[in-house]
Amino acid sequence: MGSKKTPAINSSSTADIAFLLLCYFLMTTTMGSQTGLSRRLPPMPDKDQKVEDQKVNRRNIIIVRINAADRLFAGTEALEIGQLKDKIKEFLSNPADDPTLPEKELKDIEGYGECYVSKGVISLQNDRGTSYQAYISVQNELVKAVNELRDEFSRKAYGKKFNNLTEEQQEIVKKAVPQNISEAEPKDVSQKRF
Amino acid sequence: MSKFGGSNNKKEVPAVTSSSLSDIVFMLLFFFMVTTQLRETENKVIVKMPEASEVVKLERKDLASYINIGQPTAQYRAQYGTESRIQLNDSFKTTDDIRDFIAAERESKSEADRQFMTVNIRADQDVRMGIVSDVKQELRRCSALKIMYSARKPAE
Numbered sequence: 001m002g003s004k005k006t007p008a009i010n011s012s013s014t015a016d017i018a019f020l021l022l023c024y025f026l027m028t029t030t031m032g033s034q035t036g037l038s039r040r041l042p043p044m045p046d047k048d049q050k051v052e053d054q055k056v057n058r059r060n061i062i063i064v065r066i067n068a069a070d071r072l073f074a075g076t077e078a079l080e081i082g083q084l085k086d087k088i089k090e091f092l093s094n095p096a097d098d099p100t101l102p103e104k105e106l107k108d109i110e111g112y113g114e115c116y117v118s119k120g121v122i123s124l125q126n127d128r129g130t131s132y133q134a135y136i137s138v139q140n141e142l143v144k145a146v147n148e149l150r151d152e153f154s155r156k157a158y159g160k161k162f163n164n165l166t167e168e169q170q171e172i173v174k175k176a177v178p179q180n181i182s183e184a185e186p187k188d189v190s191q192k193r194f
Numbered sequence: 195m196s197k198f199g200g201s202n203n204k205k206e207v208p209a210v211t212s213s214s215l216s217d218i219v220f221m222l223l224f225f226f227m228v229t230t231q232l233r234e235t236e237n238k239v240i241v242k243m244p245e246a247s248e249v250v251k252l253e254r255k256d257l258a259s260y261i262n263i264g265q266p267t268a269q270y271r272a273q274y275g276t277e278s279r280i281q282l283n284d285s286f287k288t289t290d291d292i293r294d295f296i297a298a299e300r301e302s303k304s305e306a307d308r309q310f311m312t313v314n315i316r317a318d319q320d321v322r323m324g325i326v327s328d329v330k331q332e333l334r335r336c337s338a339l340k341i342m343y344s345a346r347k348p349a350e
Contacts, residue, residue: 011216015216018220022222022223029229034258035345036249037250037342037343037345038312038341040339043337044335127323128323129323129324130322131319131321131323132319132321132326133244136245139246144248
């Protein structure tokens, strides 16, 4: 009896079992991080707060509207989605100091110095019947316009693209080219008269 | 060539030991087990996200709460119809329930992190803006102002 050894448990299959488990987790895992467009909603106005302080000079605001049929209007003219970016860039940069386009303000930015900052505000209005895809594409174009302006500014100031700047430099550029997109209170755009 | 297998060679080449293979695989396994996140809630609405090229990554996944908006999936259509609906956690809700949902989500985050809480709006690309606007207004009322419109990067 004593001479008989207990045979060692064959462990070569543990690797297979582990592989099976590994495959299961490989299939179910979602490594892809979530992406999206980040926004900050304006706080709800107080009931007794007067509306008059929201008055903005007319030349400083551009109203981008999307109606129920997903047609796009910027200011008063109808636009295709591909034209919106250039329109917004022109609006925000105002290269020729056009009196109908937004005014610029000389601002002292910490760490950079003085520079002209546009006072332009983009007001985005939509109808209840607008499709979400159209709304997101317009939001996307607005962000793209601002991003390109930031890139241009970064190149001029630091000779690099915005994404390659350090965090402090990015903050400076963000202050110099602000992203002022206001998502207006929902209203029925189709019945609005200007 | 005397080193390799002449029949008169007494010294055998030892087989490559495979006992550490399982350890390596287990390590990989643990890595995936830790990084994986199984979906906690079942999707009751169909969400096909809209495309946008300028998307940014969600910074803190643990601080995000999700509001799904879309058509009910096939198995719920008999009950709820094909009208777009809001899904919070794992049931169909209306805009009036958002207040409680946000309050509960806030409660579940640690105090220091509450201000960074992001509400992730995952809406289907064919949803009408009416329902999204209602949700946004309700979020403003609950002062959950940091939001994100979920979108995916278009394939290049």
